[in-house]
Amino acid sequence: MFNYLEEQITARLIQLGWSTEQLQFSRPKKIENGDWATNIAMTLARALKRSPLQIAEELMTDIDLDSAIVEKFQIVKPGFINFFQSADYLTAQLKHILHARENYGKNDFGAGKTAQVEFVSANPTGPLTVGHGRQTVLGDTLASILTWSGYAVTREYYFNNAGRQMRLLGESLKSRYLELQGHSVVLPDGGYEGTYLIDVARNLLAEQPDLDQNSAVDIFKDFAEKSIFSIIKTTLKRIGVVHDVFFNERSLYETGKIDEVLDILQKKGLLYKKDGATWFKTTELGVDQDRVLVKSSGEPTYRLPDIAYHREKIVRGFDLVVDVFGADHIDAYPDVLSALKVMGLENEHIKVVIHQFVTLLRSGEVVKMSTRKANFVTLDELIDEVGVDVVRYFYIMRSGSSHLNFDLDLAKRQTEENPVFYLQYAHARISSIFRRARERGLEPDDENADLTLLDEEFTVALINEALEFPEVIDHCRRALEIHHLPGYLFSLATALHKFYTEYKVIDLDNPELSRARLALLKAIQITLRNGLDILGISAPDQM
RNA sequence: GCGCCCGUAGCUCAGCUGGAUAGAGCGCUUGCCUCCGGAGCAAGAGGCCACAGGUUCGAAUCCUGUCGGGCGUACCA
Numbered sequence: 001m002f003n004y005l006e007e008q009i010t011a012r013l014i015q016l017g018w019s020t021e022q023l024q025f026s027r028p029k030k031i032e033n034g035d036w037a038t039n040i041a042m043t044l045a046r047a048l049k050r051s052p053l054q055i056a057e058e059l060m061t062d063i064d065l066d067s068a069i070v071e072k073f074q075i076v077k078p079g080f081i082n083f084f085q086s087a088d089y090l091t092a093q094l095k096h097i098l099h100a101r102e103n104y105g106k107n108d109f110g111a112g113k114t115a116q117v118e119f120v121s122a123n124p125t126g127p128l129t130v131g132h133g134r135q136t137v138l139g140d141t142l143a144s145i146l147t148w149s150g151y152a153v154t155r156e157y158y159f160n161n162a163g164r165q166m167r168l169l170g171e172s173l174k175s176r177y178l179e180l181q182g183h184s185v186v187l188p189d190g191g192y193e194g195t196y197l198i199d200v201a202r203n204l205l206a207e208q209p210d211l212d213q214n215s216a217v218d219i220f221k222d223f224a225e226k227s228i229f230s231i232i233k234t235t236l237k238r239i240g241v242v243h244d245v246f247f248n249e250r251s252l253y254e255t256g257k258i259d260e261v262l263d264i265l266q267k268k269g270l271l272y273k274k275d276g277a278t279w280f281k282t283t284e285l286g287v288d289q290d291r292v293l294v295k296s297s298g299e300p301t302y303r304l305p306d307i308a309y310h311r312e313k314i315v316r317g318f319d320l321v322v323d324v325f326g327a328d329h330i331d332a333y334p335d336v337l338s339a340l341k342v343m344g345l346e347n348e349h350i351k352v353v354i355h356q357f358v359t360l361l362r363s364g365e366v367v368k369m370s371t372r373k374a375n376f377v378t379l380d381e382l383i384d385e386v387g388v389d390v391v392r393y394f395y396i397m398r399s400g401s402s403h404l405n406f407d408l409d410l411a412k413r414q415t416e417e418n419p420v421f422y423l424q425y426a427h428a429r430i431s432s433i434f435r436r437a438r439e440r441g442l443e444p445d446d447e448n449a450d451l452t453l454l455d456e457e458f459t460v461a462l463i464n465e466a467l468e469f470p471e472v473i474d475h476c477r478r479a480l481e482i483h484h485l486p487g488y489l490f491s492l493a494t495a496l497h498k499f500y501t502e503y504k505v506i507d508l509d510n511p512e513l514s515r516a517r518l519a520l521l522k523a524i525q526i527t528l529r530n531g532l533d534i535l536g537i538s539a540p541d542q543m
Numbered sequence: 544g545c546g547c548c549c550g551u552a553g554c555u556c557a558g559c560u561g562g563a564u565a566g567a568g569c570g571c572u573u574g575c576c577u578c579c580g581g582a583g584c585a586a587g588a589g590g591c592c593a594c595a596g597g598u599u600c601g602a603a604u605c606c607u608g609u610c611g612g613g614c615g616u617a618c619c620a
Contacts, residue, residue, distance in 0.1 A: 026559090028562095028563075029563080029564095029566090037562090039561095039562060039563095039601095042562080042601080043600095045600065046599085046600080052600075077563080078601080079600085080562080080563070160620075163620080164619070275618080276618085277618050279618095287546095288545065288546080289616085291617095292617085292618045293618095295618035296618060302619080302620050306620095327547080327548070327613080327614045327615075329615090330546075330614070331546075331615050331616060332615095332620090334546090354547080356548060356549075357614070359613085397556085397557095398556065398557085399556085399557080401548060402548075402556080403548080403549070403612090403613065405556095407555085418582090419568070421582055422568095422582070424582090426583095428580080428582090429582095429583085433579050433580090435579095437579080471559095475559055478559085478560090479560095481559090483556095483557080484557085484559075487557060487558095487567080490568085497584065498583095498584070498585095500579080501581095501583070501584045502584085504579065505579055507579090542580085543580090543582070
């Protein structure tokens, strides 16, 4: 309907010689204001120097709208033009849902295009924490939205298994290992204190009992990396996340990509040496201070491989690149993007999604988390407590740009009244009605149901709610924000529950109406299930 | 100091590119199960949308400033 109105009104505007630039439609909040509305008469008022009402009148005279789609329109006080959809349109759309089934809500915006979503990207120094969880679910769901928008999506995990932190990890493991052998040792300064390393050390001791004080740190480092990565991957799998590519930073060195970046920047005259380090003249790119790319020790800072990695993303030819970062990366990505730009690379298709941190509350108090200090709560522990469905929903129900208060006690205690169960209950309730209908000999028959019978108030409201699903998907894709989807599903469930309390679906005295309502419920269930599917939350038939 | 995010009901938060009487959940008060699952529905109380200016037909939304809170501002990642 939206597309149709846009076409028709645009044509009429052109006919009158008026600008189409500001044409937009919205769904009015109040049902008495119709199904779609435009404010074009008001936005044109200034340029045309006429009153909005006059403009609306002239615009809408002699316009010929298809009565199969638009039942009527109204011109209202300040200058809105409100459109009311026809009953035929409603039933046609309902049929569309029933036919589209598991594809309902998909669109072809990204058809033939590729997208890459980089998320999690935690280095293998410890198990994923509650903090990582937000990014994990955010990135995965975003990737699903892109898939539903037609893109061929690559989920990617970028990691670094070299450098100071990893060496520290190796040393920490070595201490734990020697400790198990009965030596009294102290953890290295700033080392990893987490008890998970004791388990890792135990495994290493079982596999290689002959290591000692003189064994190379690398042996421990490699074992730690392997073990911890296995822990991380198990957690990811558990929460329903599968990455297509694990990109090792080291490969950028091995293939000479790091040096290539340095060469290019050198030729552009953007590098200089100071105090034995190589500096990047970011001040010339509008940043307040220059940044170090290669430390005086010869080791690069994280910025250099980041630039090289993003250069690779461009070279690999993705049409859309989405980086999901925590707020602590806020300062790094402008440097990366501007570096790409000075290297002559197009970076408009790289979108950075920054999410704010998760504040973990335990007994009403803020828990400060640090992987090194080991006073963190792991994602696994959280899943143990409340389950995958609740965890996933909790992480994406809020906008990524606002801080998320994760109240552990509440999450554990409140499972009974959690919004997740509200959604799942709506789905299960429909399944239950289907079971009941079959018991009574009413076999759902979408094809032959007379959908024109569905004209009561709350029924129409429910159908309209379901019709918004594709718009919500589109909105999520445009904004790269997914919290609209759980919010939408919640109101869809509300409309369903309201419908349920208002009307009886199974009525053996009125099989025609029953069949129509069963078809409607089928469409609602399809919509709910598709939405939950995107969120990675199960849609149970009974609870 | 500078950069980014946030400030909306008692609490946690929605409010899409400016639109019509600012919404939801939780909590509180009160109704609704002889009937398809009450993990539900309905009603009520509760708001100077942090503050002050500006832009315009119209601002919670855009701009400027102020005040609060968070995260950065490393030769850590």
